[in-house]
Amino acid sequence: MDKVLAAIRKYPFVVATLAVAAVAGLLLTSSWSALSTWLLGGFALLMAGRSAVTMVRELRQGTFGVDILAVTAIVSAVLVGEYWAALVIVLMLTGGEALEEYAANRAKRDLTALLSRxxxxxxxxxxxxxxxxxxxxxxxxxxxxxxxxxxVVPVxxxxxxxxxxxxxxxxxxxxxxxxxxxxxxxxxxxxxxxxxxxxxxxRAAKDSQYQQIVDLVEAAAASTSPMVRLADRIALPFTAVALLIAGVAWFISGDPVRFAEVLVVATPCPLIIAAPVAFMAGMSRSAREGAIVKSSATLEKLYRARSFAFDKTGTLTRGEPSLVGVRAVGSVDADEVLRLAASAEQSSSHVLAGAVITAATGRGLSLSGSTEAEESTANGVTARIDGRTVLVGKRSFISGAVGTQVDRPALEAGELGVHVAVDSAYAGMLVFRDEVRKNARATVDDLRAQGIGKIVMLTGDDQVTAEHVAASLGIDDVRANCLPVDKVHAVSALSERPVVMVGDGVNDAPVLAAADVGIAMGARGSTAASESADVVILQDDISRVAKALAVGRETVTVALQSIWVGIGLSTALMLVAAFGLLPAIAGAWMQEAVDVVAILWALRAATGRKDTTSAAIQRANAPQASAIAA
CATH class of the missing domain: 2.70.150.10 (Calcium-transporting ATPase, cytoplasmic transduction domain A)
Incomplete structure (x- = not known):
């Protein structure tokens, strides 16, 4: 009984329509049969009036809705005496609203799972x-x-x-x-x-990792896409075509019933429902595969994306460089250079800071506290350590601090240097090596296979290191020695748009915000990067970028297909009805079937292809999976 009452409260108009049908059916078998037509016609016109109010409201907002077809179909069916057909159209409208709500909830289930927990x-x-x-x-x-x-871990x-x-x-x-x-x-x-x-x-709950993801999900669930408004753009020509076919059928046959029969099958619920359901399904699928898409508009941009730009450190590479050598210069020995650098880096958020600290503690060096610490984004850090001024950072940063040009070091391909100055004197360099991710090359190849013609690597590292990494990945457009503003300018200058930027650090936040689509490697990256991005990859896996692109393209494709499938089936039924081969009551039920087909087609976006991962990425991931299993 409770379930019945809940259904009545949730879908009152559907229940009312079914109740009217039941009462009218009983009246037909009694001496009060004449009342059934008044009941059916009166209720149908009442519901048409309800839809008309909605239609007028949409018109005032500058939107030509497709409810005008439904209203016209109901009224014309009543006027020609097709009362049961009019009631079926009402059931289609009320049932379509209920089905849309159910389908959206079904598609949104994975997307909102985090919120409920x-x-x-x-x-x-x-x-x-x-x-x-x-x-x-x-x-x-x-x-x-x-x-x-x-x-669940709360904070x-x-x-x-x-x-x-x-x-x-x-x-x-x-x-x-x-x-x-x-x-x-x-x-x-x-x-x-x-x-x-x-x-x-x-961290407080509001700043925690989980709350950040919840915020992203809430934004994603509340978003709308320009693609969803495609129904409004198609509504006017579709309505015109439907009225034209119905009018010609009436004129040629001379039978006003033919006009009603055509409009009965022209009611375009698929046009209204299909795109929103497909987009929500695609966002749900993306969340299930480890990527939170903040807005459905992002999926449309991914569908049209023509170029990608990648940060290097922490994105294409593992972001966990290991120390391979310390080259001390002057009176400060190698261990002391490393200890002072690590002490200063304690106040830095740069990805190399952790590597410097790990290297120092791994050698058993005792770190000192720092005072007057100041970080220069993408350049280095300055701090007072044990009464001495220590600078750690790029060669150009150190050269400016010591007042003389520091010679370019001899480094092997793939190595990078972190320079150190103590009390305005150059003290030496820490040499690190950062490994390229095993599946990075496969990801780049997968993006190209999906039609991405332009792939760029942006990095603050030196040209030699950058070119070595890019060559191993098959990327021929490399922009090295980039400050955050240089990355923004580089992305803004790309002519192949929309452009997608992939990054992970604090210094990537501006360029992620400037790109048409920003993708943050959120599993390792900073809060600033995640907040600036349109897509956040929750797992530390670069191949999820190619998957996100595939999901975006498949989602929009399914949305367009579901719209045109609904329109195509409705148009075919209109032509059949125009020749008098489809009675109004049968046409009304056929239109119900079209609605179901369009929604089921849109829900395909929740699954897509069985596996969007390319064979190359699967091979690259296989050793990692085997290691985990072992």
């Missing part, structure tokens, strides 16, 4: 060891929280207990649980394993 509270550990449940907003950095077995934090296992599939798409040891970061949104753990909170 958002934690609302956390278990804060008190000084006496007890816990209290507090709203998630009350948990602050520095607090200790308890995450019980199989609970970002550092693991305090010795060991933990977390399911991060909803964040990254990685199906296997990940292991974390004491001192490692645990991201919110993952599901804890079978053992309770404690975390020291590093």
């Amino acid at each position: 958002a934690p609302q509270s956390g278990h804060r550990v008190l000084p006496d060891g007890s816990t209290e449940e507090v709203p998630i907003e009350a948990v602050a950095p520095g607090d200790t929280v308890l995450v019980r077995a199989h609970e 970002d934090g550092v693991l305090l207990t010795g060991f933990g296992v977390f399911d991060e599939s909803s964040l990254t798409g990685e199906s296997l649980p990940v292991e974390r040891s004491a001192g490692e970061e645990v991201l919110s949104g993952g599901v804890n394993g079978s053992v309770a753990v404690t975390l020291e909170v590093t």
